[in-house]
Amino acid sequence: MEKLVALIPLFPLLGFLYITFFGKNQSKGTAGAIATALVALSFVLAILVFTTQLHGAHATFVKVLDWIHVGSFQVDLSFVVDPLSSLYILFITGVGSLIHLYSIGYMHDDEGFHRFMSYLNLFVFFMLLLVLGDNLLLLFVGWEGVGVCSFMLIGFWYKDHANNDAAKKAFVMNRVGDLGLILGMSLIFVQCGSLNYNDLMIGGSAIGHLGKWATLGAVLLFIGAMGKSAQFPLHTWLPDAMAGPTPVSALIHAATMVTAGIYLVARFSDLFTISEGASQLVTWAGVITAVMGASIALTQNDIKKVLAYSTVSQLGFMFAALGMGAYTIAVFHVVTHAFFKALLFLGSGSVIHAMGGEQDIRRMGGLKSHMPTTYWTFLVGTIAIAGIFPFAGFFSKDQILAHAMENNTVVFALLMLAAAGTAFYMFRMFYLTFHGEFRGTHEQEHHLHESPKTMTIPLVVLAIASTVGGFMGFPHAIGHAMHIEHALDHFLSGSIELTHSHMSVATEIALALISMAIAGMMILFAYNIYIKKATPVLEDAEINSPLHRLLWKKYGMDELYDNLFRKPIDALSAGLYHWVEQKMLLGMVDGSGDAAKGIGRILQPLHNGQIVTYLLAIIVGLIALIFAL
Amino acid sequence: MEILHNVTINHYLGLSTVLFALGVFGMLYRKNAIIIFMCVELMLNAVNLALVSFSKMHGDTDGQIFVFFIMVVAAAEVAVGLAILMMLYRNRHTTDTDTLNDLKG
Incomplete structure (x- = not known):
């Protein structure tokens, strides 16, 4: 059964190849259906593989091909099936196929439809390679592959220069992180002699050979994770990545690719467990990112930017949990x-589609009556992320908070603050978008419509998942008291370090109630401001208060990087151009040309066209040669 | 026929040298391209004569084989050279090398 795992990445790859080379002849409907069906097929296989892990988890290795065998460096194209990877492939292919389906409707009028579908398929392939690879090198191939796909999809509408800039920014920021990953990988190979998870952690414990290098190795891996998962200070690319089409933002920059960093750290939980310092770093990077992302999201007015900073913030929550050992x-x-x-x-x-490309929530409002399906599903998502029982976000976020409370009060307080901010900015966006009066143009109002079925079906399915998804991880103490197992914890026990909790039932219930009360207060607060008082949101030029401006300017991180890196490099290259290229190199090249010309001009009179002169020169030369010899 | 026995290698080489020198000086002094061309032939044949003489002296046929090759190449060269001269005359109505100096730098 586990052997089937080799087919899972194959289907999206086939889809990519087929649409790239033969797709042009197919109609948009056919090409979209093929791309979606192949990912859905992978999803079915992923379910089968997942079920093999349900009863008594055990890691299985499925070798497809020999890859690199040089001396002691042994790396194969080989997949690992264990709880962690099978869970990841399950939601990658599941959410992936829904987003493929959605894209058929969303991208239908785009001339690059076939290109879009083939890139999405290629992305899914690399993402599956990343989580299924049984060694760091294969992970790295997937890691770079998803980076390239992300680059191509952010810059998908390449005729707009801003999109290309955003794509380049994402690529360069990721490269900074990748350097850490490469160094970490090299360090692990040099010290432990292998890159296979089996030798390092699952079957053996070679990771322990890192010894005093353990902290450095963990930090280097974490730098890689920081780049990919947009953690402070490498987070600035993710909000800009929203330049890509919305399905891309959903698939790559929210659900799957940006969680690759969490996968990496969770996969190396053995390493992070033995390194206290690295774990501290992970926690604090996560906490800073969570608070920063949530606070910036309070002031953003682009619907996708709000969600982007929300993603940054939620990823921060995940890293905070990782750092505290709650893998x-x-x-x-x-x-x-x-x-x-x-x-x-x-x-x-769906909203942007209905608004004809408008993304500014100040120009929306009152969409509730025009697009009911979108409204209700969006409401489910908003409640879920705000952390209200019994929606999915409540369970996971509350357990992170509970774990923080046990470990570090400061971390707990900051995460609580970020969680409160989350509830506020989400409902601010929600109310501004769907309630109140419509604030756009008449033309837009006339155009408002509910999205087609291909777009609403994924919304409904995901809304159901967001509602019931949380029950796979029932809170520890309460669950124990009620004899409900923490299903996910139990399931993952085969792969990664378990989360230990010593909380009493009462504390856990109290915490849940408090965090819900805070979220509820924030929602009421947002309701009060944006519905009851209907306070208009300030236009960009009207933002005067320094704090508001600071948040709106995203703490000036972009400007800081601009001054710190871009400007000096620009100045350096301008200097090199002027002094080295223009003066030195061009001087040398032009100089040698001029010298040849000058010598030619001096010798020109010798070439007078008189055959006799030439003959005389030949004979005189010959005679001179004879005497010289 | 007595006289032939008195002809030594030096005589042949002397004749060859005289012919060669005539060719060289003819080439330098004459302006007519055809004459220059003939002088080149003269020089070639002077060399041929020297080669045959040495061949006879050493009793070795290598020199004579060389001569055959030179004659073949010279014949080809004459064909090409005369053709060039023909075209030159048709276009310029002269073969005076003093006026044929378009290829100066």
Whole structure:
């Protein structure tokens, strides 16, 4: 049964190849159906593989091909099936196929439809390779592959220069992180002699050979994760990545690719467990990112930017959990977040579709009556991310908070703050978009419509998943008291370090009630401001208060990087151009040309066209040669 | 026929040298391209004579084989050279090398 795993990445790859080379002859409907069906087929196989892990989890390795065998460096094209990877492939292919289906409707009028579908398929292939590879090198191939796909899809509408800039920014920021991953990989190979998970952690424990290098190795891997998962200070690319089409934001920049960093850290939980320092770093990077993302999201007015900063913030929650040793809970939050954030992005896509490309929530309002399906599913997603029982986000976020409370009060307080912010900015966006009066143009109002079935079906499915998805991870103490097992924790026990909780039932219930009360207060607060008082949102030029401006300017991180890196490099290259290229190199090249010309001009008179002169020169030369010899 | 026995290698080489020198000086002094061309032939044949003489002296046929090759190449060269001269005359109505100096730098 596990052997089937080799086919899972194959189907999306076939889809990519087919649409790239033969897709042009197919109608949009056929090409879209093929792309969706192949990912759905992978999803069916992923379910089969997943079920093999349900009863007594055990890691199985499926070798497809020999890859690199050089001396002691042994790496194969080989897949690992264990609880962690089978859970990841399940939601990648599941959410992936829904988003493919959605894209058929969303991208239908786009001339690049076939290109879009083939890139999406290629992305799914690389993402599956990333999580299924049984060694760091294969993970790295997938890691770079998803980066390239992300680059191509952010810049999908390449005729607009801003999109290309955003794509380049994402690529360069990721490259910074990738350097850390490469160095970490090299360090692990040098110290442990293998890159296979089996030798390092699952079957053996070679990761322990890192010894005093353990912290450095963990930090380097985490730098890689920081780049891919948009953690402070490498987070600035993710909001810009919203330049891509909305399904891309949902699939790559919310549900799957950005959680690759969590996968990496969770996969190396053995390493992070033995390194206290690295775990501290992970926690604090996560906490800073969570608070920062949530606070910036409070002031953004682009519907996708709000969701982007929300993603940054939620990823921060996950890393905070990872750093505190709650690996299973972080993975739990990855899964629930994949559901509700994909739902929210697809919902926002549906809104943008209806608004004819408008993304500014100040120009929306009152969409509730025009698009009921989008409204209700979006509401589910919003409640889920705000953390209200019994929606999915409540369970995972609350367990992160509970774990923080046990470990570090400061972390707990900051995460609570971020969670409160989350409830507020989500409902701010929700009310501005769907309630109140319509604030756009008459033309837009006339055009408002509910999206086609291909777009609403994924919304409904994801809304259901966001509603019930949380029950796979029932809170520990309460669950124990009620004899409900923490299904996910139990399931993941075969792969990664378990989360230990010593909380009493009463504390856990109290915490859940408090966090819900805070979220509820924030929702009321948002209701009060944006519905009851109907406070208009300030236009960009009207933002005067320094704090508001700071948040609206995203803490000036982009400007800081601009001044710190871009400007010095620009100045350096301008200097090199002027002094080295223009003065030195061009001087040398032009100089040698001029010298040849000058010598030619001096010798020119010798070439007078008189044959006799030449003959005389030949003979004189010959005689001179004879005497010289 | 007595006289032939008194002809030594030096006589042949002397004749060859005289012919060669005539060719060289003819080439330098004459302006007519055809004459220059003939002088080149003269020089070639002077060399041929020297080669045959040495061949006879050493009793070795290598020199004579060389001569055959030179004659073949010279014949080909004459064909090409005369053709060039023909075209030159048709276009310029002269073969005076003093006026044929278009290829100066």
